[in-house]
Amino acid sequence: MDNAFIATTFDWDHRTPTDRQRTANKVFRKLRIRAQLTPPPPNMASVEARMNLFFLLEQVLVNKIPGDIVDLGCNSGDSTIVMRKILDELAPERQLHAFDSFEGLPELSENDKQDRVYQKGYMAAGLELFKRKFEALGLKMPHVHKGWFEETVPKDLPEKIAFVLIDGDLYESTKHVLPHVYGRMTPGAIAMVAVYYDEKILPRKGLLGGFRSPGVKRATDEFFKDKPEKVSLLYANEYSNGYFRKQ
Numbered sequence: 680m681d682n683a684f685i686a687t688t689f690d691w692d693h694r695t696p697t698d699r700q701r702t703a704n705k706v707f708r709k710l711r712i713r714a715q716l717t718p719p720p721p722n723m724a725s726v727e728a729r730m731n732l733f734f735l736l737e738q739v740l741v742n743k744i745p746g747d748i749v750d751l752g753c754n755s756g757d758s759t760i761v762m763r764k765i766l767d768e769l770a771p772e773r774q775l776h777a778f779d780s781f782e783g784l785p786e787l788s789e790n791d792k793q794d795r796v797y798q799k800g801y802m803a804a805g806l807e808l809f810k811r812k813f814e815a816l817g818l819k820m821p822h823v824h825k826g827w828f829e830e831t832v833p834k835d836l837p838e839k840i841a842f843v844l845i846d847g848d849l850y851e852s853t854k855h856v857l858p859h860v861y862g863r864m865t866p867g868a869i870a871m872v873a874v875y876y877d878e879k880i881l882p883r884k885g886l887l888g889g890f891r892s893p894g895v896k897r898a899t900d901e902f903f904k905d906k907p908e909k910v911s912l913l914y915a916n917e918y919s920n921g922y923f924r925k926q
């Protein structure tokens with residue numbers, strides 16, 4: 680299927696400087712000031728991360744891996760929209776499940792506090808906004824599970840999972856969902872771990888913490904210490920992703 684909808688549904692023009700920024704950049708160059716203005720990057724995912732999502736989900740559907748599709752940390756719905764669009768075209772019979780507190784991040788544990796990236800309530804986006812986005816695009820609503828992962832997972836997870844996006848940003852959120860999700864993934868199923876940021880491979884100095892979410896990698900690596908699968912890194916510019924395929 681085409682993936683042009685990723686460009687037409689969302690605004691990804693964030694790396695092209697506006698005319699004003701271009702003018703300012705010219706002035707900087709003349710004055711030999713080593714600075715360059717660009718629009719700010721988006722704060723949930725980069726276009727590369729959406730492409731990664733597209734190709735990973737498409738892969739399990741084309742390969743007819745059994746199970747439902749899960750978005751763990753759907754926020755205002757952009758990742759769920761990408762998933763819905765792909766399912767509508769390739770596998771409309773598959774059930775799509777979206778989980779979020781719709782109140783942003785929970786109270787931080789000591790483990791997450793030490794990273795000094797996040798705070799309680801950060802990224803709060805209400806369920807109404809999620810619904811409005813689906814309505815505006817004329818898309819069928821997924822099964823929405825509102826609440827803290829600690830209450831909704833595993834209770835509301837489908838029995839079999841073919842694809843899951845794990846996007847909770849925190850160590851504790853990732854640590855909590857991983858074993859439950861892993862246990863329900865069918866052989867060949869894929870989990871994409873958003874913001875699995877490997878500083879050793881992609882040392883992007885000067886990036887704000889939110890792009891890094893170090894707790895995600897910590898929790899994921901801990902979990903996979905005694906598992907046969909390997910988590911692979913996928914480049915995604917300001918963000919990067921991990922994924923593994925269930926054996």
Ligand SMILES: C[S@@+](CC[C@H](N)C(=O)[O-])C[C@H]1O[C@@H](n2cnc3c(N)ncnc32)[C@H](O)[C@@H]1O
Nearest residue numbers: 723752754757758779780783827828846847852
């Ligand atoms: C980065 S956002 C998700 C972005 C979305 N997947 C996208 O790509 O557009 C992370 C989300 O995880 C949710 N979240 C994190 N920990 C949670 C928890 N323990 N329970 C419920 N929601 C949680 C937050 O509310 C937030 O909306």
